[in-house]
Amino acid sequence: MMGKIKPSDERPGRLVGLQYGALARGAWLRFAVFVAASLPAVAIWKATAGPMIAGGWFVLVVMMALALMRTERTFGDAERRQLSADELRTHLAMVGLAGGLWAAPMILFSDALTSGSAPQYAVMVMLVGVFVLSLSVVPTAALVFIGIFGVGGAIGPVVNGDFMAAAAQFAFSGVIAGGALALSRLYLRLRLTEASLAEKAETVSLLLHEFEENSADWLWSVDSSRRVRGVSPRFAHALQMHPHEADGQPILRLIAGEGWESGSLPSSLRDLAERLKRRESFSNLMVRVNVGGRSRWWELSGTPKHDEHGQFSGFRGVGSDVTEQRESAEKIAQLARYDQLTGLPNRMMLTEALGTALQRAEQWRTRCAFLMIDLDRFKAVNDTLGHQIGDELLAQVSRRLRVLMGQHDTCGRLGGDEFAVVMADVNDRNAVDRMAHAIIDVLSKPYDVDHHTLYVGASVGSAVGPRDARTVETLMRNADLALYRSKDEGGGSHFAYEPQMHAHAEERRKLEFALRHSLERDELTLAFQPVVDATTEQIMSFEALLRWNSAEFGPVSPAKFIPIAEDTRLIVPIGEWALRRACEEAARWPSHIRIAVNVSAEQMLDASFASTVVSALASSGLAAERLELEVTESIFLRDGGAAQNTLSQIQSLGCGIALDDFGTGYSSLGYLRNNRFTTIKIDRSFVTGAAKDSPESLAIIRAVVAMADALDMTTTAEGVESERELDRIRQLGCTKIQGFLFGRPMGAMEAQALLARDADRKIA
Template sequence: MQRMGIAGAKTQKLLGLQYAALARTAFLRFAVFVVAAIPAITFWVESSGFWLAAGWFLLVVLIAAALLRMERGFIDAERRQMASEEQRTHLAAVGLAGLLWAGPMLAFPDAMASGNAPQYAVMALLICVFVLALSAVPAAAMTFIAIFAFAGATSMILAGDFAGTVAQLAFGMVVAAGAMALSRLYLRLRLTEANLAEKQETVSLLLHEFEENSADWLWQVDAARRVRGVSPRFAHALCMEPREADGQPLLRLIAGEGWDTGALPSSLRDLAERLKRRESFSNMMVRVSMNGRTRWWELSGTPKHDEHGQFAGFRGVGSDVTEQRESAEKIAQLARYDQLTGLPNRMMLTEALGTALQRAEQWRTRCAFLMIDLDRFKAVNDTLGHQIGDKLLAQVSRRLRVLMGQHDTCGRLGGDEFAVVMADVNDREAVDRMAHAIIDVLSKPYDVDHHTLFVGASVGSAVGPRDARTVETLMRNADLALYRSKDEGGGSHFAYEPQMHAHAEERRKLEFALRHALERDELELNFQPVVDAVTEEILSFEALMRWNSVEFGRVSPAKFIPIAEDTRLIVPIGEWALRRACDEAAHWPGHVKVAVNVSAEQMLDANFASTVVSALAASGLAPERLELEVTESIFLRDGGAAQSTLNQIQSLGCKLALDDFGTGYSSLGYLRNNRFNTIKIDRSFVTGAAKDSPESLAIIRAVVAMCDALGMETTAEGVESERELERIRQLGCSKIQGFLFGRPMGALEANALLDQRAERRIA
């Protein structure tokens, strides 16, 4: 049913086109129909008489007039549906016109047969024109030519002119064929025109809807590149009224001040070049300027040509993508720049280093990568908070920017790690100069929210392509050099050396072996005596960790303890040491204590207090005989958690000692908030005091006086000579620890030493 409906609609459309064509040529047919009767009268008047011929001519005029009036009524046939009654009435009128011509031919056959040939030819020609003009409606044309040809042929037969009969029939067939061919051609043309018109209307509607509902606009320029047909939306984008913009050069409208100065952006020059070369373009990003404001347009354009194939300008579509571009730039900024400092991030630094390496390879020059790690920054974060730490990092970034040369790029890798890419290193000392300049500048004091802060910097560097030919390898080598700098205490610069790989590999193997040290029973405890400074009686032993590896032999604590702390293996190892120390001390005399070192990682473990309780319970050791030694570093990680843990331990009755006092930050707030039992003075001050160093003497006196006032004891570490012993006694320290009274020893040796001292007292 739907297909039948579509077919019916098409049929009606064809009928409308046909009858509308009749209306446009109605006057032509009227004139031809009437004029064709004039030569006919000349050879019929003798047979019919004047009045009969005149009457026939009058009927011809009346029929022609009736047809003219009827066909003029079809002028709107394209826009309406043709009624069947209208079609039948018109066909009847055409048939009546044909019969009007057939009457004289049948009534006076002799006149036609003996008529004047030129007059008949003129009549026939005019009739042919009439029929061809009627060919828009094939049914009407065929009806008229059939009647006319049949009447003419019959008239020739009646007159005995058989040649004329054949000629009349041939004439009819030729005219009929011509009318049909002309009808088909006309209908094809009209259908094509109608389809084009419909498509143009559809396109116009779509373009109108596009203009109304889209953020884009249509634009067009003529061959002189002047805007034409400015739509309201395009005019709005130009910040003008349509009539103001029409006829203006496109480039002048969008170039802003650059039109007068000639300082056009590259994108605008590209657009001008495309227009000049008459090339199509798509999604071209163009920076435009209107009323002093810079905007970004996305333009597409295609050359257009007139009906003669001549270039007539461009037409296309455009849109304002300023917001999208700004958003894209912000995304790119987020992806390539560190938001806290505004410096390039790791991604951008990697790209810069890759470019520098490529250029160095190409031109046989050198580039460098420097990795920077801030010293003591973690202490700032932990004590003053991340907000202060972030502001400190911002100041660090500003100082780094000042140091950068034309070919240098500094950025932030993350946390407190920064990096510098030196793209052109011709001077072999340039890297070292840059590294020391960084250390000097970053080590100067910072003023952050009324806090004066001191942080240093450690730098590791690698030079490409000497040290590596890839970005990843060069960065890894610089990291190895930085690790060496940190390992040496920080505040220094180390350049990469090939043997650093060996050190890194050794550390990796040590870490792997350390993970299995407990299960392989490779760890042991040594004990170093601590004596009374006056009586030299053994008061306690400090438990010291030792590692006798099957693979590496005896490994220095200076090597494996930092590895254990970095990997958090110190937690299970420290727990083992605590339990073993308590077990050994349980066999000692009741007045001898055991001191166990506790790292920050252990102290921040939520289960540490429970571990202490478990170790004491399992060994049967009295809590007051266990002394836990901590360093100031525990307060730099999370002071609140450390304080809570220390309070729990003290509530058990255990003793607390603050180790290496004077070598760290030495905040007296630690002593005010935590009731330590013992303060341990570092060996460096003991050595200085023995050499009569005023600073060392003053510091030890101050610590002793403070501890006496607070009810604490002092232990001097590292006493190895009689001179040092004498000086420490003079300064008033409570206890002494050092090689002079015993090196670290095994548990059996410690027990033997205690037995010897007991025998001496008895003797």
Template sequence: MRTLLGLGAHQEDIGDLRQLQLAPLRGKGSLRLSMGIGMAFVAAFTMITTRVALPVASGWLAVMLLFGLLSYRAFAKLPLGDPKLQGGAEFHMCNRHAFASAVLWILPFWLQGGAPGLDHSLAMWAIALLMMLTLAMIAHSVPSTCLLFIVPVSLSAAIALIRGGAPQLAGVALVAGLLLCAFSLRFAQSYIRFRRAEEVLHEKSETVSLLLREFEETSADWLWQTDNARRLIHVSPRLAYALGSSAEALEGLPLLQALAGDAWETGQFPKTLHDMAERMKRRESFSNLIVPVTIGGKPRWWELSASPRLDDQGKYLGFRGVGSDVTEQRASAEQIARMARFDNLTGLPNRLHLTENLGRALGHATEAKTRCALMILDLDRFKAVNDTLGHPVGDKLLAQVAARLKSMMEPGMTCGRLGGDEFAVVLPNVQDAKEAEDLAHRIIATLSRPYVVDNHQLFVGASVGYAMGPQDGATVETLTRNADLALYKSKDKGGNVVAPYVPSLHAQAEERRVMEQELRGALDRGEFELYYQPVVTAEDGTLNGFEALIRWTNQTLGNVSPGRFIPLAEDSRLIAPIGEWVLRTACAEAMRWPSNLKVAINVSAEQLTDPNFAAVVVSALAQSGLPPQRLEIEVTESVFLRDGGGAAQLLDQLIALGIRLSLDDFGTGYSSLGYLRKTQFSTIKVDRTFVVGAAKGATESIAIIRAVVALADSLGMSTTAEGAETELEVETIRTLGCSNIQGYYYGRPMPASDVLALFRPPDSLPCAAA
């Protein structure tokens, strides 16, 4: 209301509102002029008959005629209702002219004097009332204009009637004026609301028409209609094109026949087409219904939505709907669904898919009183491939592993990738644990064969743990957890091992967890200590060095053997800081020994995959002042199998610094001749098992030691026999030609303080005796 009267605050759509108000005034200028002139003559004639002086009445008439002509000319030039203009100036001009006209129409009431006669006042009020009614009809959309004319004229008429001695008629005049004002305001509100609604409806109709035209011309969708017999009508060119036919041929064709294609003759319709036909038969709306269609003999997928059409009397006319081809979207959705259930790299089922299959297998085993099995396997030495040759090579290796694993699956079995280098196999029906274990051994044998990836020959093994359902776990989560525990057990045994789940694994897992937790703070608490075992010359028993061996004493766990915590340190990535502590401590201690003694330090494969290891070695030597020739790095053959050449390059860097290199446990697991050719080892260490065998006269052990000694001599290397504990073993080693001897016979591992005690007085170097 405030906005209609021009009293409201600034609004964004004020211009649009003003044009709606001014539009009805367009073309009404002649009517206003004729009404104004006519009523002015009537008023002048009335004034003369009611004893108003002729010059006065004539003068007023002349002013009214002049004002009417000027107002007509002013409004004739105005673009009233032009939507391109704001309309504010025209709105205010209407108000000014209305008020000026009101002032001119007030004058006739008082041209007789300050106390007009009752007959004069009544006559003037009757004429003014007719003018007010005329203005209210012409300017009904501009209530401010009406009010600026009606209010002053009504007040003037009321005052004149009171002065004429008719107060009751004055009240009637005021009430009439108020009613006309209220009428103008309400009518203006209703009119503007109606016009606003009409414009909105028109805009919506235009928008819908535009969208429909745009939809038909550019959209991939199409509109369709049927009659009450479900026959196609008003077939659009786009629908005809989608169906591979012409609009004329499709007109009047049953919708179901058009969608079914060749299946129309046989009646073998897809279920979704039957469902759509039933809904249309029951005159039910449907939305986003995916139906298969046959276009030109090729299957497609359409998405259809439709509602029944009714006339004004509610009579059923048919269906109107929209359709689109979603074949590509459906293919994409199927691909996404597959990606959610299958591993992208290997194409095998992923964890989600395996879990679902295991759930079904476990449920069937529970109901049928049978057994199922879950086998989890982890690749051995795979991390070294990624670390040294890069992830692309590792990914290709995983793809080959997956192909081998898949080729071993029998009907009903499911193999999949859990993530990283971890795989799983679900066996839905197994007779006993032996069946699962036999398959696990076959898997290990198959996966352990060499791989060739980008001209690299790679060797990986597999550790397998398995659990039987439902006795090892009545739920998927429990069975999976227990198979994981079995896998940890197999890896603890060194890899390439099959381990079944046993209840005691829970206690071992808890022990492992506690040990790892304590191990993480062991360095900070100073719980590690180095012990040193003597290494002597075989010929005369002269001491030539020590091997540094780490020991761990924990307040909670007590003395923990290296065989237990070293593998855990490697798995938990703690071996690097522990190994660095060992290296720096051993070098510092060796500087307190005579200058002819060397110190040997064991280095794990995990340390050699660290590109910063060489820098750590150089830093330890520089910090301690130990000459590189007095440091010997011991590695096992497994180092070379766990990487694709990176360890060998790192060892060559250490040799170039003058550091000695020892190959430990020679011949115990793999053929090492190739590594001896590629890497310049200083020493080959013969494992204790061969020493014991040779002392007992085992020809195989004797032959192996002789071959190792001959090979070392030909390559300019020395040999060290480990684990000599008896005089017979020592004499056997000497006889077979080994260079050095290490074992309890010459001394057990001892703390650093006991080593220093061997060198007192300083100028005496006694041989360590058993």
């Protein structure tokens, strides 16, 4: 405040700029007061000093006032620049000279003060006080002037022995000095507050401008009548209007479309209207709007605003158009309930439908039925013609099934070549048999797929509730037992569940017994399928696939023995063997090649699984970052907390975690939010759909790839079998590719040979 600064000191320099800028604005006033104060002084001293000396002193006062005013007016831009030390010293010296000019006659002609007119002296002192107070914006200058003036005014009375007058002079000087300091402090506080508010306002303005320019969101504001005000360009663009057209319009009219006139507003718009009416804040409110004749989704947040008197003056907030995100989220969420390849309800939705039907049957004492359908000879189609033909065949099967469904029937796909039908109202004893035979007849007709005429039959097993079971799980299991009976009989037939049905259970028991001894008999092997980089086609990793060649049953399909292993928890020792064997084999490969091993829910829920992973890595010498464990979303359905805990332990070792079969079962975005996966594997059904330019498949793959990129994950497209599929997957941005186009599952020796050829190709 006193101006004792260094020129490089930014904040004090700013204070000095404020002080001297105000000094420049009051220069004319101080000039007038300075000159006016000299007039009664001349009247006091001219009798003692003579007219010539008094007049000369007056001329000097006017000249000093002019010089001081000219100097102070140069400080007009002091608030915008750094004042030099020379400028400050020059002004302080001039103020000191002005004080000395006033002190000189008070010392030299002190007798005149004693004999002079008291009113004239009072006017002079008052005007000098006004001058000092007007100079108080620069307190150093004010103190210098009043100090010199006060000392000069006290010397005369002291010389003449009038100590009371001297004391009065000192008291006057002290009061004026204190007032000057108080005014200076108050002025600086006011100016700093103004500057701070202006700076904050400028910062807010810059931030809002930056927000408007670089954000996809926009700002909106309405007055107390809910009419939009201050329409920003981005908000006007969202409304598809010019800012001046939208300004002053009711916000609900702008976004309700035709519903404004008819009164038929979406519930989300009514919710928005209620919140605005109740003047309550809201955040991330999803609102369905209609702008430009098109339905859109906006996400709005708003806060009531009030004027300086505390009166409600409207709302201000932020909004964004989330139509694309909403549609993508709905597509992904739909995966949890519908099969993407066929468009039919998936296992989850079928289970819900059966639960509802069973509950209704219990309540109204009626019957419902569950039919399980398995395609005969479908595996042969896949093996000989490939998955692309097989997928098209499944799509045609689904279309034929839809035609057969009645008002209370629901058909869906359980997975693979298994379908199911829920009959919610079965009053006729023969209705289930008629439906089953109609399914067999329709599905057994020839199919025309890509210039191939294909014949596949269908086997059907059924169970009626609540007669055969009173729970969903038991009813589905009994229908499955009946289906196995149909398959055992050669297929193409329908069997209803019977309590005496033991054939399937007996076969399962024998398979289970053989599976328990498969490890000690060395009947299990691993096959390895390559995963390549989508851009360079270089091998990045292999997926280890379990195979069982039973001495009793011959080659047993994984689809057959793995469910048995999981049900009996044999999957835990078998999975440990597979993990150790895969790590041992991968340790022989080049250091940049990774190995992926499938892990079942039973393994993940085993308390010692993390220790098993550590042991497998240690014994094989394989680096943890070269091991990736593939899990499906089913691991979270039984005990999600335990599964997440195990995943965290494994990830802390440095191993990768891949989410397999994403979108084909119980898909949930919550799994991606709560777990740090390294890879999302996109199911072949989506790859096939994308190659056929299916809008749904394209949208879903784009959404999954974008989501994976945002979460720092890689994506692997499964089941790529053609160049068209490869090109489309590359266009969609998938990171890695796996499929017959780059290699079928192979033995360990073949995998090493393939790696050797890949290395030679790199060198070449």
